[in-house]
Amino acid sequence: MARFSKRHLLTTFLMGAGVGAGFALLYAPKSGSQTRRDLRRFSQKAADQFDDFQEDVRNQVSEGYDQVLGVLDNVKEYVEDGKNRLQKLMRSA
Numbered sequence: 371m372a373r374f375s376k377r378h379l380l381t382t383f384l385m386g387a388g389v390g391a392g393f394a395l396l397y398a399p400k401s402g403s404q405t406r407r408d409l410r411r412f413s414q415k416a417a418d419q420f421d422d423f424q425e426d427v428r429n430q431v432s433e434g435y436d437q438v439l440g441v442l443d444n445v446k447e448y449v450e451d452g453k454n455r456l457q458k459l460m461r462s463a
Contacts (some may be wrong), residue, residue: 374382400408 398405
């Protein structure tokens with residue numbers, strides 16, 4: 371099995387990257403300015419979608435928090451009611 375030096379592998383990789391970049395430029399379906407404009411639009415759309423997602427998550431967490439607080443209030447009332455009943459039973463005994 372042939373062993374390749376790091377320098378040979380790096381040179382081969384860089385040559386391949388250069389050839390690939392050349393083909394990409396030759397066969398690019400759009401001009402550079404149009405591609406940059408499309409990338410800006412895409413990134414803005416992605417940022418807007420991320421903001422919407424973030425807001426949805428924030429709202430869901432807030433609603434969940436409110437529900438948990440409601441359940442805790444119900445539990446407190448239930449425990450307080452049980453405590454009062456137990457105290458009445460102890461006094462009447």
